[in-house]
Amino acid sequence: MRPGGGISSAHAPDLDLPARFMVLGMVDLLAVAVLAPFAVPLFAGSFSDLRLLAFVHLNTLGVVAAVILGATYQLVPVVLQTPLASVRVGRLSFWAFLVGLSFLLPGLLTLRHWAMGTGATLLVVAFLLYIGVVGTTLRRAQRWDVVAWHLAVALVGLAGGIFAGLLLAGSKGNGFLGAMTYPLLGAHVTFLLAAWVPVLLAGVAYRLVGMFTLAEDALWRPAAWAGLVLMTGGAWLLIAAFLLRTDPVVRLVAALAIAAGQILFAAQLVHLYRARRRRGFDVHIPFALVAAGGGTAAALLLVAGMALGLRPSSALWVAVVWLTLGGLAETAIQGFFYKIATFLVWLHRYAPLAGRQRVPRLEEMYYRRLAVAGWLLWTAGLALSLAVAPLGNAALGRIAGMVLAAGLACFLINVGRIAGHGLSNVTVWFRRTPTPRVGSGATEDGVVS
C-alpha cells in the first residue's frame, strides 16, 4: 500500500454474504457455550470419544470456519481492492456449508456413516466453492503484498485439509485407509490448525490491527515475510513428515519452524500495539494478545511433544488442539468481532447520519465492561481447561466449561447489542430483489434484442 493510501470498502460484496456466515458462526458459538460445561470434561478422556469429536468439529467448522469464510468474503476484496469473483457462488457455498454441517455434526455424534458422508461431501463442495471464489479473486488482484500472500497460502492449506478430511470421513465407513489413518489424521489436523487458520489470522491481523491502530506503516515487513515462510514451511514439513513417516527429527524441526513463526507473529502484534497512535485501551487488544499468546503456547507445546516423542494418545495433543482452536482462533474471532463487525454495522447504520445528528462511537455500541469481563472469564476458562487433560480431572473440566460459557455469554450479549444497532438494516441485508440487467439492448429476460 502506498503512503497515505487508505483502504476502501468499495469492492466489498453486499453485507448479506458475510452476515449469513457470521450469524451461523454466532449461533454455533452459542451452542459451544451451552455445551462447554459438558464437553470440556471430555478433555480428560480419550480424544476419539465421539462426543468430543463432535464438539471439536462444532468449534472448527461451526464457529471458526464459518466466521473465517464470512470474514474473508468481506475482507479479501477490501484488502486486494478487487471485487469478489462471484457473490452468487459465495452465497451458494453458504447453503452447502449450512446443510453439510447439519448432517456432519449429528452424524459424528451418532456414528451414522451416511450422515457423515453426506455432510462431509457438502462441506467439501462448500469449501471448494469458497476456494474457487477467493482464489479467482486473488488471481485477479493487481497488487500482491505480504497480506495477500498470507491469504493465498492459507487457502492452499485449507484445500489440503478438506481433502484429507474427506478421505478420513470416507474411511470411517470401510476403513480403506488402514494404517494410513493416523498419519492422515495428523496431516488433516496440521493442514487446518497450522497451515490454514494461523496463517490466515496472521495475514488478516497485520492489515486490521494496523488499520485500527493507525500503525500501518509500523509493520515489520521482513518479519511478516519470515513469519509466513516459517509457519507455512513448518506446517507443510510436518504434514510431509506425518504422511511419509519420516525420522522424528524432521517433525521436531517442523514444529520449531511453526513455533518460530508464531513467536514472530506475536512479536509483530505487540510491536504494532506499542506503535499505535492512540494510546487508549481498546477491548480488542487484550483479546488479540491472548490469541497470539495462545498460538505461541500451542506451538511451543507442539515442540515439546515432538521433542519428547509423545504418542498420539497423549493428553498434550488435546492441549495443543484446544489452544489453537479456543486460545488462538476463537479468542481472535471475539477480539476482531468487536472491531470489524461493530465498524461495519456503524458504517451502514450511522455513517449516513454522521454530522447531522449525534451518532455513537464504536465503544458505545456494546457494553464495554461486559466485554472486559468476558475476556477475563474466557481467558480464565482457557487456562483452567488446559489443566483438565493432564490432570485427568473431569470435575475441573466442568468448572472450566462453565467459566468458558460465562465468558462466551458476555460476548454473545454484546453481539446481540451490536446487531440491535443494525437491525433496521438486517432486512436489507437479507432481501434479495430480482436484479435488473443494465445494459445496451437488454430485455426483461436479459436477452439482448
Add this chain to the structure above:
Amino acid sequence: MSETAPEPILASWKVSEVISRYPHLVDELVKLNPTFRLLRNPVMRRVQSRLVTVAQAAAIGGMEPAELVRALNHAIGIEVPEEQPAGQTDAATTEDVPPWVGSAPIDAEVDARPMQREGREPFSAIMAAARRVAPGHAFRLWNTFEPVPLYDVLGQRGFVHYARQHGPEDWEILFFYAGGRAREATTPAAQPRPAAPALDWESPSATVTIDVSDLVPPEPMIRILEALEALPAGGTLLVHHVRRPMHLYPRLDALGYRHETRELGPGRVEVLIEKTTGAEER
C-alpha cells in the same frame, strides 16, 4: 383552479428533472425500456438520475434519443414530430485509437459487470479507482454498457477516455489521466465539459482546519462531517489525516461536497473539502 400546460421534455434535461416534474414517468420509463428499472429504487433514482440526461439515458438503454424524447413527451400529452431532432448523444467510441492506449501504465482496473448484474452501484468503486491513477497513467473499466454519463464526471476530473465494445454486454473503457484537471478529448465527440476550478489550497480566509490524525475509525468521519455541517456554504475545510479517508469519499460525493486530497509523505495526508452551495440542502 387553472391548469398549466406541461412543458415539453428536452433531450438535454437531466432525468432527475424529468422525474421531479412528472413523477409518473418513472413507470413510463420502465415500460419503455427494462434497463430503466433501477429508477424504481429510490436510492438509485436519487444518485443516478442527477447524473444522466435524457439523451444519455437513451444511449444507455440502446435507444435513439429522439425516440425516448418523443415517447416521454407523448406520455405527458405533447406530440413531437418524428423529424424533430431531439439531441445527440456523446458517442464516445472512436475508430481512431489515441496514442496513449497500450502505452499508458494501467494503475487500476474495475470490473463493474458483476456489480451491475447484482444490482449494486459501481460508482464508488470507479471513483476510488480514478483516485489511484497517477498522472500519465490510466485505469480500465469493464462495463455492461457504454457509461456515457461517466465520461462527463471523469472528464471534469481531467480524464479522457477510449471505449471499445467486445460483446453485447461487454465494454472496455480506458480512462487516461494526464495530470491536469480538464484534458483535451481523444475525439470531438468525447470532449469533456469545462472543468470546475481546482480547489484553492492556499486560501487562508475561509478555511477551517481540523486534525484527525490521532483518531481511530470511524471518529475521523464523524468529526469531519460535523465540521462540515457547521461550515457556512462556500467555506472550505482543511483536514490533517494519516491516510486517505476512503470511507468518507463516497459520503462527500453523495452530499455534493467538492474535495481534493494530497499526500505529504508517509502517514501525512491533507484533504481539502469545499462546502458548495447546494451541498447543505442535500
